[in-house]
Amino acid sequence: MQQTDKPKSDVEKMSLYSKSVRKSDIVLTLLIYFCATVTIAFFVLLIAYVVFNGIGYISLEFLTSTSEQDGILSIIINTLYVEFFTLIFAIPIGVGAAIYLTQYVKQGKLVKLIRFSTETLAGIPSILFGLFGYTVFCVLFGLGSSIIAGCLTMIICVLPGIIRTTEEALLTVPNSYKNGALALGAGKFRTIFQIVLPCAVPGILTSVILAVGRIMGESAAFLLTIGTGTKMPSGLFSHLFASGRTLTLHLYYMSGNGSVPDAMKICFAIATILLVLIFVLNILAKLVAKRFIN
Amino acid sequence: MELFLEKKKFFSQNKKIFLIMMLSILMLMCFLLPYIQIIINKDNFCVTGLDILAGSKLGLADAGDGACIYFPNIMRISVLLGVLSPLIGVLFILLKKHVLAAGSFIVGAITPIFSLLTVSDLKRQIVELNISSNRVYIGFIWPFFLILIFGLTSAVFSVWLNGGEKLAEAVFFCFALVSVGLVLLITLYMIISGLPAIIEVGVFNFLFGSEWNPSCGKYGILYLILASLLGTFGAVIVGVPVGVLTAVFLAEISSKKVAVIVRSIVELLAGIPSVIYGFFGMMIIVPFIRNVFYGIRTLSQRPVVGDSLLAVILVLAIMVLPTIISTAETSIRAIPKSYKEASLGLGATRIQTIFKVTLPAAKSGILSGIVLGVGRAIGETMAVIMVAGNIVNFPELLGSVRLLTTGIAIDMAYSSGLFRQCLFGIGLVLFIFIMIVNISFMKISKRGVQIDATNR
Numbered sequence: 001m002q003q004t005d006k007p008k009s010d011v012e013k014m015s016l017y018s019k020s021v022r023k024s025d026i027v028l029t030l031l032i033y034f035c036a037t038v039t040i041a042f043f044v045l046l047i048a049y050v051v052f053n054g055i056g057y058i059s060l061e062f063l064t065s066t067s068e069q070d071g072i073l074s075i076i077i078n079t080l081y082v083e084f085f086t087l088i089f090a091i092p093i094g095v096g097a098a099i100y101l102t103q104y105v106k107q108g109k110l111v112k113l114i115r116f117s118t119e120t121l122a123g124i125p126s127i128l129f130g131l132f133g134y135t136v137f138c139v140l141f142g143l144g145s146s147i148i149a150g151c152l153t154m155i156i157c158v159l160p161g162i163i164r165t166t167e168e169a170l171l172t173v174p175n176s177y178k179n180g181a182l183a184l185g186a187g188k189f190r191t192i193f194q195i196v197l198p199c200a201v202p203g204i205l206t207s208v209i210l211a212v213g214r215i216m217g218e219s220a221a222f223l224l225t226i227g228t229g230t231k232m233p234s235g236l237f238s239h240l241f242a243s244g245r246t247l248t249l250h251l252y253y254m255s256g257n258g259s260v261p262d263a264m265k266i267c268f269a270i271a272t273i274l275l276v277l278i279f280v281l282n283i284l285a286k287l288v289a290k291r292f293i294n
Numbered sequence: 295m296e297l298f299l300e301k302k303k304f305f306s307q308n309k310k311i312f313l314i315m316m317l318s319i320l321m322l323m324c325f326l327l328p329y330i331q332i333i334i335n336k337d338n339f340c341v342t343g344l345d346i347l348a349g350s351k352l353g354l355a356d357a358g359d360g361a362c363i364y365f366p367n368i369m370r371i372s373v374l375l376g377v378l379s380p381l382i383g384v385l386f387i388l389l390k391k392h393v394l395a396a397g398s399f400i401v402g403a404i405t406p407i408f409s410l411l412t413v414s415d416l417k418r419q420i421v422e423l424n425i426s427s428n429r430v431y432i433g434f435i436w437p438f439f440l441i442l443i444f445g446l447t448s449a450v451f452s453v454w455l456n457g458g459e460k461l462a463e464a465v466f467f468c469f470a471l472v473s474v475g476l477v478l479l480i481t482l483y484m485i486i487s488g489l490p491a492i493i494e495v496g497v498f499n500f501l502f503g504s505e506w507n508p509s510c511g512k513y514g515i516l517y518l519i520l521a522s523l524l525g526t527f528g529a530v531i532v533g534v535p536v537g538v539l540t541a542v543f544l545a546e547i548s549s550k551k552v553a554v555i556v557r558s559i560v561e562l563l564a565g566i567p568s569v570i571y572g573f574f575g576m577m578i579i580v581p582f583i584r585n586v587f588y589g590i591r592t593l594s595q596r597p598v599v600g601d602s603l604l605a606v607i608l609v610l611a612i613m614v615l616p617t618i619i620s621t622a623e624t625s626i627r628a629i630p631k632s633y634k635e636a637s638l639g640l641g642a643t644r645i646q647t648i649f650k651v652t653l654p655a656a657k658s659g660i661l662s663g664i665v666l667g668v669g670r671a672i673g674e675t676m677a678v679i680m681v682a683g684n685i686v687n688f689p690e691l692l693g694s695v696r697l698l699t700t701g702i703a704i705d706m707a708y709s710s711g712l713f714r715q716c717l718f719g720i721g722l723v724l725f726i727f728i729m730i731v732n733i734s735f736m737k738i739s740k741r742g743v744q745i746d747a748t749n750r
Contacts (some may be wrong), residue, residue, distance in 0.1 A: 020584065021493070022643060022645075022646075024645070025645040025646070028645045028648075028649065029547075029645055031539060032539045032540075032543050032547060033543065033547075034369055034539075035535070035536045035537075035540050035543065036537035036539070036544075036548070038536055038540075039536065039537075039556070039559070039560070039563075039615060039619070040369055040556060040559060042612065043559050043562070043563055045578075046566075046570075046574055048575075049574065049578065050570065050574065052571075055347075085695055092468075092469070093469045093472050093734060094470075096465065096466045097466070097469045097470040097472065097473060099466050099469075100463075100466035100467055100469060100470035101470060103466075104463055104467070106467060114470050114471070114473060114474055116736070117473045117474040117477035117478075118473045119475070119732070119736060120477050120486070120732055121473055121477055123669050123676065123728060123731070123732040123735070124480065124673070124728055124732075125669075125670075125672070125673020125674070125699065125724070125728060126673070126675070126723070127675040127699045127703060127708065127724075128480070128484070128673070128721055128724060128725055128728070129480075130703075131702060131706075131718065131721045132479075132480050132483060132484075133486060133718075135483070135718075136483070138376050140410060140411070140413070141415075141431075156476055156480075158478070159472070159473060163473065180697035182612065186461070187458070187459055187465075188459055189458060189459050189462040192462075211468075213565050216567065217565065217566070217567030217568065217569075217617060218567075219567065219568065219569050219676045220568075220675040220676050220699070220703065221677075223675075223676070223703055223706075224543065224703070224706055235335065241724070246698045247569050248569045248676075249569075251569050251570070251573060252569050252572070252679075252680070254720045255569075255572075255573055255576060256680075257678060267573060269569050271569075271573055274566075274567055274570060275566065275570065278565045278566060278567070279562065279667030281565070282558070282562055282565055286558075289638060
């Protein structure tokens with residue numbers, strides 16, 4: 001005890017073992033902790049606020065009521081329509097493009113061009129896709145504001161993501177598998193379909209899950225193309241040509257709508273549903289990716 | 295496996311050639327069927343492909359004597375191409391040039407799309423005959439789609455003549471070209487639809503005019519551009535320090551368990567739909583600003599209502615956070631361990647090492663994350679629309695603003711004529727901004743990769 005009370009000599013100060021703590025280090029460490037806390041606190045605040053306010057309004061009746069005022073069944077159906085008909089076109093195109101980029105041509109000007117355009121496509125904001133889809137699909141093709149126009153627009157939005165994730169998945173398939181199949185006399189096409197693709201299924205599944213999330217969260221592209229309809233579908237395919245808002249759009253329209261008495265409660269409820277779905281999709285994607293690594 | 299072989303047997307070369315011939319004949323016959331349908335006042339005019347080729351005009355008896363519309367030249371050329379291309383295709387098949395045949399079938403299949411582009415021209419001609427445009431309907435009916443399907447099928451069969459492997463490669467190649475085609479199409483379309491308005495208003499007046507008042511014919515988008523730029527800039531100022539320091543926390547300071555949790559939180563934040571951010575901003579941030587700055591007036595002497603540039607900045611900052619955190623973290627983790635060890639070995643503290651060695655070395659990765667975030671922020675629409683107030687003002691921190699993206703989204707529903715064209719002009723301006731951001735991102739990230747490669 002006595003030793004520590006003594007004033008330190010210069011030699012002791014320079015010693016490695018009595019390193020003094022710099023003030024700036026403390027400040028910066030605190031700053032780092034502060035920023036990390038802000039990120040996490042904000043997240044907790046957002047989730048808690050939305051879920052706390054929204055969970056009470058969600059009931060079986062709210063989810064399944066066919067009336068336009070107090071139910072969202074028709075809107076859920078619209079969202080499912082958009083998901084299904086977008087993915088059914090986007091997955092084959094995206095996976096096909098990824099196969100071409102990884103299995104057929106790996107270098108050269110053409111591949112560079114394709115990569116460049118995929119990256120560019122990924123960077124274009126969805127409102128511009130909406131503008132494009134509006135003039136091309138709604139006006140030029142005469143589809144009007146309809147679910148199918150929204151789907152066609154959405155294909156463009158999700159394509160880059162699907163291509164990129166699938167490409168990564170295909171690249172992880174060991175070359176020895178392919179060489180083995182080729183050496184056994186299988187053609188290239190059969191090697192791809194029976195060896196490479198089955199090995200990459202979890203990766204492709206991840207890309208599909210991500211695309212599902214993207215479509216569910218999209219709103220700006222739909223704002224200009226899909227219309228505002230809230231009617232229940234009258235026919236399986238005729239509904240494709242009817243206008244119908246998705247969950248996100250319903251949330252947007254409701255938030256600016258003063259005429260519906262429970263508008264804000266509906267908003268919170270939809271936001272909660274969306275958050276839960278995004279959460280579930282995230283976990284699903286993680287589980288699939290984990291299986292992939294194993 | 296067996297299935298594949300059997301199919302090969304089932305479709306012998308001769309059968310394929312026969313099928314191609316049949317399909318091309320069907321394709322030609324489609325031009326004899328009704329091709330375009332024009333409905334004026336419930337009177338139905340069906341025009342076949344042959345009509346378009348044979349005569350250059352269509353008489354409309356109802357609209358008065360001698361009233362007629364002329365088919366645009368593009369439409370006639372496209373129909374002619376549609377008739378010729380199956381014939382040329384068959385010729386190529388007989389000459390055993392299968393790929394060229396496929397090409398000509400594809401040209402035949404897409405000719406209807408060219409005729410589609412001329413619909414507006416037809417409509418304009420009808421409107422010039424004093425028929426109200428709401429009573430006119432121009433549509434294409436099923437032969438139109440049949441041509442598309444027959445053309446594509448015969449193209450597939452003619453490539454198949456070269457063998458299944460070639461067919462597979464060709465199909466994958468076409469899929470890969472889709473994104474190239476889309477980018478070209480979007481670029482072209484943005485320029486075609488945006489440029490006329492900009493030229494009509496005048497480049498200078500459009501970009502630097504400070505008055506946006508469509509009802510008086512004033513189309514200056516300076517304030518919109520400024521608001522977009524300031525909003526993005528502010529979001530970067532607020533979001534980057536928080537994001538980069540959180541990334542430092544994840545990569546250098548936190549324990550592994552905490553990092554896993556925080557990282558999944560960040561991933562989740564990235565997946566949350568933008569409307570939810572907008573809604574959150576509307577319910578929490580906007581009232582907060584209104585209460586904090588209660589009673590203060592903006593420079594233009596309006597009371598602070600909460601919908602403001604500040605709210606936009608805060609919402610955008612939150613939205614770019616996940617992008618910045620994840621890119622910054624990856625690039626910090628990619629720094630070789632030897633750098634840190636050398637610094638620590640020289641007696642620097644951990645914090646000194648982070649700020650003097652690690653962060654400067656990860657500079658290009660962090661920068662590319664920032665550019666990515668800028669691209670995201672400048673194109674964000676729905677979250678911004680809910681908190682911006684959307685009044686065209688000189689952008690000030692507490693005043694209501696309208697941005698480029700929200701300008702398009704709000705007015706699109708009820709605009710027409712030059713007003714609507716100007717919205718496409720705004721789209722073009724936004725597109726140019728995005729392209730600049732995109733290309734600089736590609737340049738920076740490529741440089742980052744090169745630096746990383748030389749480090750190792």
